[in-house]
Amino acid sequence: MTLVTVLILVAVLGCIALLALAPPAPVRRNPGPEGPGVEPARLKTVPGQRGVHRRAR
Numbered sequence: 001m002t003l004v005t006v007l008i009l010v011a012v013l014g015c016i017a018l019l020a021l022a023p024p025a026p027v028r029r030n031p032g033p034e035g036p037g038v039e040p041a042r043l044k045t046v047p048g049q050r051g052v053h054r055r056a057r
Helices: 003-021
Strands: none
16 A cells, blocks of 8 residues: 555544544533424514515616
């Protein structure tokens, strides 16, 4: 094997080892009132766009 191939293999194996040994990320919980399976409330209109009427030219 050439030096470049060995360096690539070492880099790939190092990344895999770091991913395997890394601690798991903490689970984020939604602090909102929505429970599981309930979608959050959505706006029906875009804020600040009331009364803006333009005609196409």
